[in-house]
Amino acid sequence: MADIERINSSEREIPHASAVGWERGRKRKTNTVAYNGGRDNNPNVKIEYVDIAKAYRYRLYPDSKRQRELDGQIELARLLYNKLLGKAKDEYKRTKNLGIKPSTFNRFLREAKAENKEFSGLYSQVQREAYFRLIKAYQNFFRRVKEKRVGKKVKAGFPRFRARGRYASITYPQFGFRVDRERKDVHMLRVSKIGGMRIELHRPIEGDIKTLTIKKEAGEYYAIFSAIDRVLDTPRVMDTYPVGIDMGLETFATLSDGRKIKKPDFARTAERRIAKWQRVVARRQKGSKRRDKARLKLEREWQAVNNQTKDFVFKAVGDLIGSGYTSFAVEGLHIQNMLQNHRLARSIQNASWSRFISTLSCKAEEAGMTMTVVDARNTSQECSKCGKLNSLSLSDRTFSCACGYVADRDVNAAINILNRATAGQAGSHARGDLASTHSVRDGRAGSLKREHTQQEVSMMSNAGEARGL
Numbered sequence: 385m386a387d388i389e390r391i392n393s394s395e396r397e398i399p400h401a402s403a404v405g406w407e408r409g410r411k412r413k414t415n416t417v418a419y420n421g422g423r424d425n426n427p428n429v430k431i432e433y434v435d436i437a438k439a440y441r442y443r444l445y446p447d448s449k450r451q452r453e454l455d456g457q458i459e460l461a462r463l464l465y466n467k468l469l470g471k472a473k474d475e476y477k478r479t480k481n482l483g484i485k486p487s488t489f490n491r492f493l494r495e496a497k498a499e500n501k502e503f504s505g506l507y508s509q510v511q512r513e514a515y516f517r518l519i520k521a522y523q524n525f526f527r528r529v530k531e532k533r534v535g536k537k538v539k540a541g542f543p544r545f546r547a548r549g550r551y552a553s554i555t556y557p558q559f560g561f562r563v564d565r566e567r568k569d570v571h572m573l574r575v576s577k578i579g580g581m582r583i584e585l586h587r588p589i590e591g592d593i594k595t596l597t598i599k600k601e602a603g604e605y606y607a608i609f610s611a612i613d614r615v616l617d618t619p620r621v622m623d624t625y626p627v628g629i630d631m632g633l634e635t636f637a638t639l640s641d642g643r644k645i646k647k648p649d650f651a652r653t654a655e656r657r658i659a660k661w662q663r664v665v666a667r668r669q670k671g672s673k674r675r676d677k678a679r680l681k682l683e684r685e686w687q688a689v690n691n692q693t694k695d696f697v698f699k700a701v702g703d704l705i706g707s708g709y710t711s712f713a714v715e716g717l718h719i720q721n722m723l724q725n726h727r728l729a730r731s732i733q734n735a736s737w738s739r740f741i742s743t744l745s746c747k748a749e750e751a752g753m754t755m756t757v758v759d760a761r762n763t764s765q766e767c768s769k770c771g772k773l774n775s776l777s778l779s780d781r782t783f784s785c786a787c788g789y790v791a792d793r794d795v796n797a798a799i800n801i802l803n804r805a806t807a808g809q810a811g812s813h814a815r816g817d818l819a820s821t822h823s824v825r826d827g828r829a830g831s832l833k834r835e836h837t838q839q840e841v842s843m844m845s846n847a848g849e850a851r852g853l
């Protein structure tokens with residue numbers, strides 16, 4: 385693995401990973417299963433280790449020479465990607481075969497380097513990364529084709545060439561980088577073919593480092609390490625206080641026990657400023673310095689709103705996890721509608737919802753609780769008491785049913801969400817039977833995760849499109 389210097393334990397005053405800039409943690413498959421010696425007579429009690437994938441993000445401070453170097457590498461990587469994609473397209477036209485074998489890719493790479501000598505100046509691992517990005521672009525393409533086939537309204541276009549700014553990072557898989565400690569609190573990231581730059585290592589990296597990505601965002605540079613950490617599985621919490629969460633336009637979230645999370649007020653300001661800079665960018669002449677400047681401003685506004693969303697979601701989730709609830713049920717977001725809806729306000733709101741769901745899912749898992757995603761259909765119209773469907777307009781804030789049930793509209797929806805999550809496990813809810821609760825939990829977590837990743841992917845493309853950069 386990459387030989388990053390482990391930060392020694394005396395430096396543990398550095399805030400823990402979960403406290404600062406927490407990015408994402410996803411549990412991987414359980415690999416090692418060991419039986420607890422002390423409880424040998426109960427084979428149902430076992431200790432499990434899980435691999436957690438984590439991303440660590442740090443600000444980089446390259447000097448101007450290194451900046452030019454990085455910009456050059458990023459641009460070169462983009463050109464190489466486009467070149468290789470062009471070759472892949474030609475190949476597809478000829479053979480009608482969409483797969484790229486490593487040997488074919490190597491031929492593309494040789495040809496590309498022969499056509500443009502500059503490509504040899506790219507670090508070999510970064511060259512290889514272009515391959516993985518192509519494969520990923522193809523996989524996304526296949527996924528869209530498949531979705532289209534089952535009737536979803538998505539565009540299934542062939543992977544596209546990346547414009548400047550749409551390929552703003554380079555990735556080193558495994559080799560070619562290292563972090564050195566110069567003196568207390570000063571660390572240098574050394575990268576092959578680029579050199580050393582100061583890195584703000586505000587928290588330690590836990591686990592084995594797998595890749596390094598250097599990213600340029602709104603004129604600033606970041607290093608993102610992905611690492612795999614093997615940890616003891618968290619003991620499961622008994623599900624005694626499950627809660628349903630309804631996400632809405634008026635209120636950010638409403639809980640089935642009546643609690644509400646207010647909509648953050650930064651969203652409206654951000655929306656105004658982003659709209660303003662979008663107009664400025666559109667007005668200014670393409671390719672002009674002034675347009676580039678406005679674009680940078682626009683990018684900064686997006687970054688600001690992202691950071692604010694992150695903080696807001698982080699606090700809201702922390703609060704939920706610490707409130708005594710033992711499991712969470714949320715509704716699946718309507719991805720199709722969201723993709724079609726390019727309106728700014730919605731795209732900001734959708735981004736914060738999806739961040740909320742992914743953060744809650746990770747944090748709940750870390751705390752030994754589950755989060756279930758349920759079908760969102762009719763959660764507002766259905767009576768949570770008798771199940772009858774009532775027609776309700778958007779302005780109706782109160783839900784009232786012929787059966788006599790009256791409740792806050794969103795609370796009724798949240799109760800429906802909770803009911804849907806618990807309905808699937810009726811019968812297997814027998815407490816104390818550890819083995820059966822485990823299997824229910826694992827099965828559910830598995831299906832949840834897949835759904836979840838898809839959502840994240842489409843949210844990202846949605847946010848990207850909304851930027852209109």
Ligand SMILES: [Zn+2]
Nearest residue numbers: 767770785787
């Ligand atoms: Zn009713």
